[in-house]
Amino acid sequence: MTLQQSLHSICNIARREIHRLVERPIYIFCMLVAPVLCIIFFLSLMKDGLPTDMPVAVVDMDGSATSRNLIRQLDAFEQTKVIVRTQSFSEARQEMQKGRVYGIFYIPENFSVKATTGKQPTLSFYTNGTYLIAASLLFRDMKTMSVLAGASVGLQTGQAKGYTDAQIMGQLQPIVIDTHPIGNPWLNYSVYLNNTLLPGVLQLMIFLVTVFSIGMEIKHATSRNWLEMGNGSLTISLLGKLLPHTLIFTMVAFLCIAALYGFNAFPLHCGWMPMLVAVFLLVLASQAMGVFMIGILPTLRLGLSFASLFGMIAFSIVGFSFPVLGMDPTLQALSNLFPLRHYFLIYVDQALNGRALYYTIDQYFWLAGFLILPFLIGKNLKNALLYFKYIP
Amino acid sequence: MKKEHRLRYIIKEGILDMFYVWKDELKNVFKDSGVMIFFFLVPFIYPLLYSFIYNNEVVHEAKMVVVDQSDSYLSREFVRRVNATSDVQVVKVCSDMKAAEKMLDEKEAYGILYFPSDFSKEIHKGNQTEVVLYCDMSSLLFYKAFLLAATEVSLELGAELRAHNNPVSTEKMQEITVNPIPYESVALYNTQNGFASFLVPAILILVIQQTLILGIGMLGGTAREKNRFHSLVPVCRHFNGTLRIVLGKSLTYILLYVVVCIWVLLVVPKLFGLPQVGEGWTILLFLLPYLFACIFFSMTLSGFMTSRESPMMVFVFTSVILLFISGVSWPKEAIPPFWKAVGYFFPSTPGIQGFIRINTCGATLNEVAHEYHILWIQAGVYFVLACVIYRFQILRRSLLDQAKSDQ
Numbered sequence: 001m002t003l004q005q006s007l008h009s010i011c012n013i014a015r016r017e018i019h020r021l022v023e024r025p026i027y028i029f030c031m032l033v034a035p036v037l038c039i040i041f042f043l044s045l046m047k048d049g050l051p052t053d054m055p056v057a058v059v060d061m062d063g064s065a066t067s068r069n070l071i072r073q074l075d076a077f078e079q080t081k082v083i084v085r086t087q088s089f090s091e092a093r094q095e096m097q098k099g100r101v102y103g104i105f106y107i108p109e110n111f112s113v114k115a116t117t118g119k120q121p122t123l124s125f126y127t128n129g130t131y132l133i134a135a136s137l138l139f140r141d142m143k144t145m146s147v148l149a150g151a152s153v154g155l156q157t158g159q160a161k162g163y164t165d166a167q168i169m170g171q172l173q174p175i176v177i178d179t180h181p182i183g184n185p186w187l188n189y190s191v192y193l194n195n196t197l198l199p200g201v202l203q204l205m206i207f208l209v210t211v212f213s214i215g216m217e218i219k220h221a222t223s224r225n226w227l228e229m230g231n232g233s234l235t236i237s238l239l240g241k242l243l244p245h246t247l248i249f250t251m252v253a254f255l256c257i258a259a260l261y262g263f264n265a266f267p268l269h270c271g272w273m274p275m276l277v278a279v280f281l282l283v284l285a286s287q288a289m290g291v292f293m294i295g296i297l298p299t300l301r302l303g304l305s306f307a308s309l310f311g312m313i314a315f316s317i318v319g320f321s322f323p324v325l326g327m328d329p330t331l332q333a334l335s336n337l338f339p340l341r342h343y344f345l346i347y348v349d350q351a352l353n354g355r356a357l358y359y360t361i362d363q364y365f366w367l368a369g370f371l372i373l374p375f376l377i378g379k380n381l382k383n384a385l386l387y388f389k390y391i392p
Numbered sequence: 393m394k395k396e397h398r399l400r401y402i403i404k405e406g407i408l409d410m411f412y413v414w415k416d417e418l419k420n421v422f423k424d425s426g427v428m429i430f431f432f433l434v435p436f437i438y439p440l441l442y443s444f445i446y447n448n449e450v451v452h453e454a455k456m457v458v459v460d461q462s463d464s465y466l467s468r469e470f471v472r473r474v475n476a477t478s479d480v481q482v483v484k485v486c487s488d489m490k491a492a493e494k495m496l497d498e499k500e501a502y503g504i505l506y507f508p509s510d511f512s513k514e515i516h517k518g519n520q521t522e523v524v525l526y527c528d529m530s531s532l533l534f535y536k537a538f539l540l541a542a543t544e545v546s547l548e549l550g551a552e553l554r555a556h557n558n559p560v561s562t563e564k565m566q567e568i569t570v571n572p573i574p575y576e577s578v579a580l581y582n583t584q585n586g587f588a589s590f591l592v593p594a595i596l597i598l599v600i601q602q603t604l605i606l607g608i609g610m611l612g613g614t615a616r617e618k619n620r621f622h623s624l625v626p627v628c629r630h631f632n633g634t635l636r637i638v639l640g641k642s643l644t645y646i647l648l649y650v651v652v653c654i655w656v657l658l659v660v661p662k663l664f665g666l667p668q669v670g671e672g673w674t675i676l677l678f679l680l681p682y683l684f685a686c687i688f689f690s691m692t693l694s695g696f697m698t699s700r701e702s703p704m705m706v707f708v709f710t711s712v713i714l715l716f717i718s719g720v721s722w723p724k725e726a727i728p729p730f731w732k733a734v735g736y737f738f739p740s741t742p743g744i745q746g747f748i749r750i751n752t753c754g755a756t757l758n759e760v761a762h763e764y765h766i767l768w769i770q771a772g773v774y775f776v777l778a779c780v781i782y783r784f785q786i787l788r789r790s791l792l793d794q795a796k797s798d799q
Contacts, residue, residue: 051726055725174554175523176522
């Protein structure tokens with residue numbers, strides 16, 4: 001078969017595939033609607049970057065001007081909002097169990113008197129660890145508040161003794177930590193989560209669509225016809241069939257990149273090219289993975305189940321929420337089997353930290369390496385296409 | 393009056409038909425390995441996998457590199473104490489920032505702790521001094537570990553320095569000048585702020601809804617492919633009433649899911665030591681409307697599934713959205729009103745909220761009344777909708793049947 005013939009077959013199969021894609025609304029839903037819906041959802045959900053005004057309850061057993069001042073200051077923090085004041089701890093705890101507050105700030109009895117007379121009253125604060133993000137934000141604010149409360153007493157005592165403010169601060173808190181979160185100084189959750197969540201959704205949909213489109217050929221017994229159009233060559237048949245998918249998914253992927261780094265102006269320290277290449281490779285790698293899935297499990301429902309499992313687990317195992325280094329060693333090794341994991345590492349190095357390409361290049365090779373997968377399973381897949389009968 | 397029109401007869405036949413539908417559906421489920429995957433295999437495997445992934449709960453020994461330009465007793469003491477915390481491990485002490493940055497580039501460390509050259513000098517002069525912490529933001533948990541460890545050490549060392557600089561007569565006096573207002577923080581319910589205890593209970597509840605949608609959707613899609621006229625209900629004498637079909641089928645699902653729930657919500661948390669302080673009866677009472685809502689919701693959706701495999705294509709990705717819309721990871725107060733409203737369509741939203749508060753925080757039904765009511769309302773609404781869907785399908789089938797026999 002000459003090159004020209006091959007190209008001709010690829011074109012024909014691609015044209016056939018485009019008809020198939022347009023015919024069934026489910027393709028349009030999975031390839032365009034679902035990813036775009038996710039882009040809109042996640043970016044609008046986290047548009048503020050950090051949740052603000054998280055509700056807390058204050059148990060004010062003191063009821064003095066000092067304690068009221070403390071509450072006002074706590075309320076003034078951006079992430080914290082005092083929504084109830086209760087007279088007892090159990091009331092506040094009930095509010096927490098009702099889900100109305102995520103934290104409790106406890107001011108003990110005779111707080112102001114004890115504080116000024118050196119009797120060391122203890123401030124306590126409680127966070128609801130079941131809501132991790134809300135709890136850690138409130139923890140930060142309530143802790144700062146407690147430290148400040150101590151400092152203000154110290155400041156008053158120091159001023160009374162005639163020290164300068166600088167001297168007092170040197171006494172109160174000799175060592176301070178100056179924190180620099182590299183690449184994401186705002187601790188923006190949208191940056192932190194969406195850079196991986198959205199490509200993750202894309203990867204999942206590519207798995208599903210690839211498996212589905214090949215599986216449907218088997219289900220409707222059109223696979224022989226498809227292979228014949230490719231002159232019996234699986235490579236040509238696959239190329240022709242998946243080419244339209246590649247084009248559409250790449251378009252959606254670029255749209256996603258544009259939404260992240262253009263529209264939302266998330267940190268992009270490497271310029272556009274490395275990320276565009278990375279996301280394109282993610283599309284190709286996911287398609288290859290999809291072919292592998294249906295090749296190894298040529299039953300449509302099993303192939304799709306595999307695709308769903310793999311696609312969903314990816315969100316957890318790439319380690320953008322819980323780091324891979326904190327997982328079991330088996331899982332650390334397994335994480336390499338997920339294209340999204342390599343995409344995530346590229347994103348961290350390139351977009352977030354702007355590192356030299358030298359440190360990332362192996363991850364690009366990993367992504368490209370997934371393209372070997374269809375060849376490993378080619379024989380099995382071809383057999384399935386020729387002889388397999390659809391089992392519901 | 394004809395025998396068929398007597399109320400007693402209708403009720404009796406309805407109940408018999410209901411059990412017929414129940415048996416028929418049970419057979420359908422066990423005959424169909426695709427559905428078996430969703431009803432049994434997925435609920436069996438997913439919770440185990442997720443628990444395994446997040447089982448370590450917190451990050452230990454996050455790798456940190458130190459740049460110590462001060463090279464003094466104090467800076468070395470600081471580093472020693474940071475290294476001694478369980479959260480952080482100091483992998484190397486470099487002489488300049490360049491070397492440290494290189495280690496970050498090569499992923500040998502994820503944070504830099506930098507001591508300026510005048511670190512010790514400033515302290516001895518009685519001024520405030522700074523330690524600079526740089527964090528790689530690929531994971532917030534690393535950042536949190538570094539920040540907590542460094543802050544703890546700075547406060548501890550600071551207090552000792554203060555005590556050393558201002559000697560006072562008694563130990564108690566010392567304590568008071570150093571720490572006029574002590575504070576304590578308590579993490580309730582999830583005491584170590586662990587990741588598994590936070591996320592896995594939500595995933596467990598979500599798995600129940602999603603597998604029901606997928607399984608029932610697949611049953612519906614299969615019926616549409618197989619039955620005459622692509623109808624959801626088969627042409628059969630026993631499938632002539634809406635109520636008996638809807639009740640009979642839901643009876644099948646609820647019986648199967650009692651077993652699933654025991655595994656997912658009782659055994660798995662025990663196996664992995666997830667926090668579970670909720671009362672058994674409360675959880676049970678709460679799950680009842682949740683299961684009803686999920687089942688009728690799934691039956692409603694299954695009316696729109698025209699092929700066997702389409703539910704997987706359409707519903708799998710929604711899990712990610714539903715997890716975020718439920719308000720566990722992203723606080724519900726920060727969810728825009730539009731998405732909040734969308735969330736109310738899904739049983740998982742009140743289901744997750746209520747379940748984690750009962751299960752993990754030990755709330756009573758009173759305290760989750762809001763979610764509990766919503767679940768019952770959802771169960772009612774989706775029950776009616778499921779009936780409408782099946783009524784429509786029965787009518788459509790009879791019409792087509794009629795048309796065919798007229799020909």
